[in-house]
Amino acid sequence: MIQFLQQLINGLSIGSVYALMAVGYSLVYSIMSFSNFAHGGVIMLGAYFGFFALTLLKLPFIPAFILACAGTTLLAILVERIAYKPLRERNAPFLYFIISAMGASILLENIVIATIGPTFRTYPPVIPRTPIQLGALAVGRLDLIMFFISAVCLTGLILFIEKTKMGKAIQAAAYNIKACALMGVNTDKIILIVFGLGGFLAGVAGVFFGMKYTVYPQIGNITTKSFIAAVFGGLGSLPGAVLGSVLLGTIETLVAGYLSSQFRDLIAFVILIGVLIFRPSGIMGKTTVDKA
Amino acid sequence: MLKIRDLHVSYGGIRALKGISLEVQAGEIVTIIGANGAGKSTLLNTISGFLKPSRGEILYKGSKLAKRPDLVVRSGICHVPEGRLIFANLSVLDNLRLGAYLRSDKKAVLEDLEKVFALFPRLKEREQQMAGTLSGGEQQMLAMGRALMTEGDLILMDEPSLGLAPLLVKTVFEIIETIRSMGKTILLVEQNAFKALAVADRAYVLEQGRIVTSGPVAQIAGDPAVRAAYLGSKSGKSCG
Structure with missing residues (x-):
């Protein structure tokens, strides 16, 4: 039982970081109907921004964290302006957007390999590694912080989308961008x-991933899983992306804990294929149909 | 109010409009009739800023009209698009509020909301319902109400009667007259030429991207060529 709870907490914490990434995919998909594969590259650079802000600039943790998020926000906007805006202006078919996204993703990864190098880097120990004892449970401080900050960010995002005028406009654009312009x-x-x-949350996720694991140019590949989570929950739906991510994170840690960590990714992809076969629109995907 | 001079528009390699000139005076209902593919929707989409003309100009209230959809709305033109395009994922109330997106005077917005609800009591009853659950006729009313919320003076309507039952078609045209009596000017694109000519003051007939004839509705409705092509029969009653 203790082991199960322990795994559950780890799962929730990693799932919440998947959620930060997954909502980035979902937001863009909901408006532009294509999967922004460059998102992984932005997350990877978020991890590097945080790493260098801590090591080169020797900033304290919170300013470094904010700097990393500001960096990825700008980077995500830059990717849109360079890789997608010219296509939007030409009303290009969505396939072109996906190709451009893949190009941007490969470009970001290789810029990092060419300039920073392919080596693995470890974040300085900002958060103490000693866990907090909650009765018989040992909860990692980093896991706790990850879960808490992610929950705050996601709640803030959902409130923004649901409660503000701009948020309503985003929802309207997700339904029909032409009508929204009207x-x-x-x-x-x-x-x-x-x-x-999406870029801001990618920064949060990138720093957490860097701290939890290591920083390397292919870290963006991990984001494939958050993409799976977004599809699992229903691409284009924010609550779906969060739910899919938390479920995926939990299932993964439970599989790693009870079966073997070798099976972890296998299970992730089996779930994806299963969802695509039985429920292509995901748990909470868009299903509304226009009436004549 | 709206003046279009020698407008040429091409897209996807097709010359959709080949030199359109037309004028709409304040307070008028002007209709553009024509077959499918004549360029009616293209014309409205160009006025709204979705398509860029290759030649010609559009003047609104004496000055050149902006070429970006949100700026066109800002200058006072609103567009009820073909197929209504209501936001099915939002409530009826949210749909109407989005119509007032550019307005900051909350009191005036609330007053207009009441006006729209007075005009369409069905929308008031369904205020909190998701717009996607409305019937086709209710969705058309919502699309019109949403346009009224923008506070535009000129309303472009694209096929408002499309896909509606005959009884609702009648209601839609009654509403168009009511909207005009509220001080709005209307540019109406319709395939239902019989109904459109009954409600409008003047008409333009569009064929393959060109205006072939124009004038007061009585004159257009009496034109033998128009009658044969768009009113379907000699008696001119079969399209109702």
Whole structure:
């Protein structure tokens, strides 16, 4: 029982970080109907930004964290302006967006390999490694912080989308971007905000991933799993992305804990294929149909 | 109010509009009739800033009209698109509020909301319902109400009667007249030429990207060529 709870806590903590990444995929998908594969690259650079802010600039943790998030926000917006905006202006088919996204992803990874190098780097020990004892449970401080900050960020995002005028405009654009423009909404600005939000959360996730594991140019590959989580929950749905991520994180840690960590990714992909076969729109995917 | 001069628009390699000139005066209902593919929707989408003209100009209230959809709305033109395009994932109330996206005077917005609810009591009853659950006719009313919330003076309507039952078609045209009586100007694109000519003051007939004839509705409805092509029969009653 103790072991199960322990695994559950680890699962929730890692799942919440998947959620930070997954909502980035979902937000962009909901508006532009393509999967922004460059998102993984932005997360990877978030990990590097945080790492260098701590080691080179010798900033304290919180300013370093904020700097990393500001960096990824700008980077995500830059990717949109360079890789996608020219395609949007030409009304290019969505396949072109996916190819451009893959190109941007490969570009980001190789820029890092060419300039920073392919070596693995370890974050300085900012958060003490000693766990907190809660009765018989030992909870990692980093896991606790990851879970808490992720929950705050995701709640903030959902409140923004649900409660503000701009958030409603984002939802309207997700349903039909042309009709949204007809309401006087500057849809170019909406797209910018969506990429900025995704980029900010990518920074949070990147720093956490760097701290939890190590920093290396292919760290973006991990984000494949958050993409799976987004599909699992229903691509384009924010609550779906969060739910899918938490479920995936939990299942993964339980598999690693009870079966073998070798099986962890295998299970992730089996779930993805299963979802695609039996429920292609995911747990909470868009299913509304237009009436004539 | 709206003046279009020698407008040419091409997209996807097709010359959709080949030199359109037309004018809409304040307070008028002007209709553009024509077959499928004549360029009616293209014309509205160009006015709204979704398509860029290759030649010609659009003047609104004496000055050149902006070429980006949100700026067109800001200058006072709203567009009820073909297929309504209501936000099915949002409530009826949220749909109407989005119409007022650019307005900051909350009191005036609330007053207009009441006006829209007075015009469409069905929307008031369904205020909190997801717009996607509305019937086709209710969705058309929502699309019109949403456009009224933008506070535009000129309303572009694209096929408002499309896909509606005959009884609802009648209601939609009654609403168009009511909206005009509220001080709005309307540019109406319709395939239902018979109904459109009954409600409008003037009409333009669009064929393959060109205006072939125009004038007061009585004159257009009496034109033998128009009658044969768009009113379907000699009596001119079969399209109702």
